[in-house]
Amino acid sequence: MPFDLVSLLPDGFVRHLPVLLVIVPLLLAPVCAAIPSWRATWAIALGGIVFSLICALGLLQQVMETGRISYALGGWAPPLGIEFAVDMLNAPILLLVSAIGVLATIFALPTIVKDVNKEKRALFFAAYLMCFAGLLGVAVTADAFNLFVFLEVSSISTYVLVAIGGSRDRRAFVAGFNYLIMGSIGATFYVIGIGFLYAATGTLNMADIAARIPEVADSKTIHAGFAFIVVGLGLKAAMFPLHQWLPNAYAYAPNFVTVFLSATATKVAFYALIRLLFSVFSPELSFQEIIFTWVLAPLAAIAAIACSFQAIFQTDIKRMLAYSSVAQVGYMLLGLSLASADGVSASLFHLINHAMMKGALFMAVSGVVLSLGSSQLRDFAGIARKAPWTATALGIAALSLVGVPLTAGFLSKVALFKAALVQDWWWVVVVLGISSVLAVLYVGRLLETVFFKTPGPAQLQVKEAPLMVLIPLWVLALACIYYGLDASFITTLTDGAASVAFSGGQP
Amino acid sequence: MSSTSDHHVILRVTAKFLIPIITLYAFYVQFHGDYSPGGGFQAGVIFAVGIILYALIFGVVDALTLVPAIFARYLALFGFLLYGSVGVVAMLNGGLFLDYDFLVAEGPEGHWGQHIGIIVIELGVLFAVAGSMLTIFYSFAGRAPEIDDEDW
């Protein structure tokens, strides 16, 4: 560990890190809703999220030093009580979500002025804190039903956040509504799945379920529960073909919400999928192997190609990036369906990289939209001349998305290739190759427009994005380059995560 | 709705009898929840129903003077924080989050902490639920009615 944070924190504090991480933003949310001044609520939100980041760093250090940390809520010991647990699988996710949260919150201050009506801003930050706390809760909990509760805390606030864009563009209301319908169906499917697992095993603690599943693995109850859980979480993670809600939600939400969601929400749902598939169920179960090989892998392959293809034909940049996100979820799912430690590690590696580059891309696009007022591709002609810093960061993140060497995206794609070749799944390599070529096409269109087209009169009015957009943007863009040169930090984390995933979630 | 139109007089009189009983019943459910079925969630809904019934019979404007929207909202926020504070106090006293045993200083045999903990938690739930239900009702009922009769 390159830092020693835990020794700096007060003594009694360290023990409570797993719960403080979640409850501090959660309890700050009503405080935000009570304060009328939206700048004050922004400061509170930033403070709460920085606090969570510190907790996440402390937890990561503790986990690397001592292994799994368990926290019994209310003093009721697991498996009867609700347990929060941090291990190598979720500590990186906690760190990712809270780090992106800090950057996105800094980015929020200049963009929120354009996107959200003044009287809604304080409540907006309250909903944002709820969403953030819910996402961390999903990642930290070790109780299957508690996961549903946190999933819905984050989702319901997400619907609100998406729909707040409606004061600027009324299509956001419809996008939010469709997201609500699909998201609720997904969550309810998950609850049905947990109900089946509870009926078969009589427990809700994940480690406990995992321990009891082998006895009943061949019953139809478990099979049905598995199917419901995969579909439910797949909906939340925008797994093809359950991704229909995503492009509109990303395109019409306020800029800040798009940045935050694209980098965290689907990622956390994807983590939950990994947790359930590998730590609760196990890839050794015969039916799961069949599902991986014959259902998840083909769907992921179709997503990686079809959605990249769709991205090429989008005229709106945000929609283009949204389709690209669905394609990238396909990459991660491909890594997952290899059902090997290498595959899970590669797919988590790609997940973290994707969060960084999509966050940077959406931030750069939003930075231009601030002064341009449009996110149509043709309106971006030649903006690099007027906003060189924003455009350069956009370029770096876009190249990382394609997977150009010396960027983070390259290393994670190579990791996926390697993991696939170990198992002689050569077709995965072909699929990723085709998808990358398609990515070159849509990213090429974007970069050509931004850097080489002649700007019109409207484009000459474009100003450089404000400093509070540029700072988080460049932090992410530089991270894309840094981890493209030396990804040992991330790969250590993801390798540890994969080994935890395959140990069946046992402490 | 003005008080001069009195063709709803039976409704009004009945409601005047019912509303205090509903509110009282809410508190019964609340405090009996300590050792029998019941508790803050049900009580909060019943309490809010009392106010909502008042709004339906006497009009939203009158209900808003009785329980202002801002009060309902802050009640919900206060309830939420009250719930959270029980956990935080337990934590400050050296226990785990929401460990009621640490709420009061007592020996390991005592269980006052459990009683106090659950009562405060349920009060928080009561405030949060009643406040939220009223806020939801007000934000729908408070919008200008602009749907024509033929649209229904």
Added chain:
Amino acid sequence: MAEFIFERYNYWAVIFLMMIGLYVTFQAGNMIKRLIGLSVFQTSVFLFYITLGKIRGGSAPILFGHDYLQEHGGHEDDGHGAGHGGDHAAAAGHDVAHSANEGVDELGRPFVDGYIEPGHVGGAPLQELYSNPLPHVLILTAIVVGVATLAVGLALVVRIRESYGTIEMDEVREADIKHADTEASAETA
């Protein structure tokens, strides 16, 4: 065969409601009807959980009769404090049995990891049969989540109605397409 079907009547009710709910959610063009469908769908899941918790012949999970006396009769000092939270029992220099992993405490209650085993109260196994309360608690939570979802959904429908003048999915889609067309033609002109 008939026995197989009728024995599981609760599941048939659940499946029936679930299918109605999902069908309405996907088929209805009216947004309010979609939300109703969603609620029916969620309700079917509530029903599913609640029937899971039912034990034939079991009463509501409140201690009564012999079990109640075991819990309250004469043992003023038992209750939750002793069994729950082995760590502070040990901190108070209390009986070592608390910190032992397994065993029987001074009241004769079986212990695992310092916590009372379920199904025991006041030193003895439960005498009466109770339904499982856990699914009910879970569903109470799920109902709250459902209420919140419904409230947000209805609020969105109100806003859609205010900005589009309709709550039919098709008309909203047409309005969007028309809007996009006029935007495009305005720019080419």
